[in-house]
Amino acid sequence: MTTTQVTPSKIMDTGLGFWASKTLLAAVELDLFTFLTNGPRKAAEIKMELGLHERALYDFLDTLTALGFLIKEGKKDAAKYSNTGEVDTFLVKGRPTYVGGMLQMANHRLYRYWGGLEKALKTGRPQNEARFGGTPLFDAIYANQAALEEFLTAMAGIQQCNFRAIAEKFDFTPYTSFCDMGGADGSLAIVIARKNPHLSCISFDLPAVEPIAAKNIREAGLARRIMTQDGDFFKDDFPHTDIIMMSNILHDWAEEEKITLMKKAWAALPEDGVFIAIENVIDNDRKENTFGLMMSLNMLIETNGGFEYTAEDFEKWAALAGFSRVELIPLTGPASAIVAYK
Numbered sequence: 345m346t347t348t349q350v351t352p353s354k355i356m357d358t359g360l361g362f363w364a365s366k367t368l369l370a371a372v373e374l375d376l377f378t379f380l381t382n383g384p385r386k387a388a389e390i391k392m393e394l395g396l397h398e399r400a401l402y403d404f405l406d407t408l409t410a411l412g413f414l415i416k417e418g419k420k421d422a423a424k425y426s427n428t429g430e431v432d433t434f435l436v437k438g439r440p441t442y443v444g445g446m447l448q449m450a451n452h453r454l455y456r457y458w459g460g461l462e463k464a465l466k467t468g469r470p471q472n473e474a475r476f477g478g479t480p481l482f483d484a485i486y487a488n489q490a491a492l493e494e495f496l497t498a499m500a501g502i503q504q505c506n507f508r509a510i511a512e513k514f515d516f517t518p519y520t521s522f523c524d525m526g527g528a529d530g531s532l533a534i535v536i537a538r539k540n541p542h543l544s545c546i547s548f549d550l551p552a553v554e555p556i557a558a559k560n561i562r563e564a565g566l567a568r569r570i571m572t573q574d575g576d577f578f579k580d581d582f583p584h585t586d587i588i589m590m591s592n593i594l595h596d597w598a599e600e601e602k603i604t605l606m607k608k609a610w611a612a613l614p615e616d617g618v619f620i621a622i623e624n625v626i627d628n629d630r631k632e633n634t635f636g637l638m639m640s641l642n643m644l645i646e647t648n649g650g651f652e653y654t655a656e657d658f659e660k661w662a663a664l665a666g667f668s669r670v671e672l673i674p675l676t677g678p679a680s681a682i683v684a685y686k
């Protein structure tokens with residue numbers, strides 16, 4: 345007879361998961377990995393460079409080693425620490441693959457705001473900057489230039505892999521024009537335009553964001569092929585292009601608003617046009633996409649009515665908006681593109 349040993353390990357790992365989370369967030373905040381990209385360093389050098397106290401110096405570095413973010417050769421004073429390959433690719437500032445922007449935003453904002461989860465679960469109300477004044481997410485972030493730039497860098501960093509994946513996996517050749525609604529710093533339009541020289545593109549976002557996108561597009565040498573347009577996608581008409589994309593947009597809004605945006609996209613598209621949403625689409629049984637489900641909780645913390653959704657939810661809204669069929673294209677990790685054909 346086999347007996348299954350039941351242990352509380354998973355419960356404790358998850359319950360105290362913020363220890364690991366905050367250790368990594370602190371390393372990113374202190375920019376440890378950028379310092380280590382030039383080669384292995386001793387703890388004493390790290391202490392000096394990052395301005396750390398000696399008390400927990402080795403605990404901090406050895407915890408990062410045990411968590412799999414640093415490699416350690418040698419012991420104590422003689423030990424030298426270096427980045428793992430993963431960290432060196434994704435957490436060294438200045439690399440195009442940097443995803444630390446999202447982690448810095450998590451450290452500055454989400455870490456605190458998730459402390460209000462029980463309250464959010466009881467009230468259904470966001471727990472971020474909007475909590476006291478009732479200011480919607482984007483107004484609150486955009487009132488502060490540093491927060492705006494941090495938010496845009498965070499979004500672009502985590503989405504790069506998905507932007508490259510959709511450029512690879514979706515066939516853009518039958519279409520001539522493309523608009524990214526809520527295009528933020530222009531990153532998606534830049535990736536799609538580079539891969540598809542035949543396409544003319546628009547990156548559409550709120551007026552505070554447009555100059556940042558325009559600058560990035562100029563710097564990418566694509567100003568002749570990507571236009572920026574400022575506006576409010578609820579108040580203004582959508583540009584008329586063959587493809588309308590919305591990446592991490594629908595999840596910010598309540599069901600009625602999601603349907604409104606999809607109806608506006610349908611109305612702006614030509615007969616054979618397509619609407620593509622990129623999102624952490626939850627599996628239809630709502631059992632597996634843990635990241636998508638937690639992102640939905642994050643939308644509770646961050647927005648008035650936003651939530652993540654399943655392909656079945658999207659299909660229902662697409663039919664209401666008038667689209668004829670829907671296709672799901674897995675991208676990277678928990679993210680997918682969900683395509684609605686007019």
Ligand SMILES: C[S@@+](CC[C@H](N)C(=O)[O-])C[C@H]1O[C@@H](n2cnc3c(N)ncnc32)[C@H](O)[C@@H]1O
Binds near residue numbers: 525528529548549578
């Ligand atoms: C969660 S971010 C997603 C950014 C980007 N598409 C991505 O995938 O990373 C939402 C974007 O929608 C924009 N946005 C929010 N409300 C908007 C509105 N009413 N009209 C136009 N853009 C809006 C924000 O400025 C922001 O860039």
